[in-house]
Amino acid sequence: MSLIDRSTKGVYAIVPTPFHPDGRLDLDSLRRLVDFYAAAGVDGLTVLGQLGEAPKLTHDEAIEIVRVVLDRTEQPVVVGVSAPGFGSMRTLTDQVMSQGAAGVMIAPPAGLRTDDQIVGYYTQAAAALGTGVPIVVQDYPLTFSVVMSVPVLRRITNEVASVVMLKHEDWPGLEKVSALRTAEADGEMPRLSILCGNGGLFLDFELDRGADGAMTGYCFPELLVDVVRLAGEERHDLFDAHLPLIRYEQQPGIGLAVRKYVLHRRGLLAADAQRKPGRALTKTERDEVDLLLERLGRHDPRARI
16 A cells, blocks of 8 residues: 655545444444445545544554554555554554555644744654654644644654645644745745645635645545535535535534434444544434535535435
8 A cells, every 4th residue: 555645635534433332343334434435536544533533442443443444445544643652652653554554643742832842743753653654744723732833844844754744724724825835835845745624614725725635524525525626616616515514513522423423324324423422412413414414415416315
């Protein structure tokens, strides 16, 4: 399986971890999801991310999930390996890369505050994992409370050769994408692959600003593929039809529940269960999602479920 690099483009779908209602892993649903993403036309997959409920998994469960996904697909798979220490991060990385993963994603620990601390952290992480492991930097200050400025990202890209991709989830962040591409054009940093998250909430304009695609888990990955493929008014018209559901799915605290509910309704998950701690949607919330699906189906027949 090929490795990701600084020219990687397209849609990497964030795969939610399916569970049975009693909390056991649902590997049959996981296989069904992997097949579905391939049919939807995504370019790769990302597992064990924040919305993959990675912190709720044991190490053995994490390895099992990666094994099942890699056995099921020929597409490149990025694996989240964020951990409190480099020892456990290195152990997980060694195991998933030996199985055929395309790279790993690392979120910054919440205690980083200065530019030097952030750059130093990724420098040390790269040294701990080895130079042959491609790294995705997850830039999500709303969740991790670590602010990565453009100068910091320039330094990381220049100084850490194994950092090949930015998962861009800053908000507002359109100007950051533009500034990074300007820095590349001016020769201040080498090219960096930029895939965007936040459920695709700003994807149409992020692509206009120079992003290479999406790395997110919106419950209609077909839309993400279309938005990356299309351009101009056609792109914005299709995106606008999905925006109410994208917005609803992005609510803090219930976003994963919304995503799993829709994927369950689409016949992909046997249950919309989360592993505790977590909560299901209320009846009112389910009714609201159903209304959004009904309205979306008037514009996109794929939502008529």
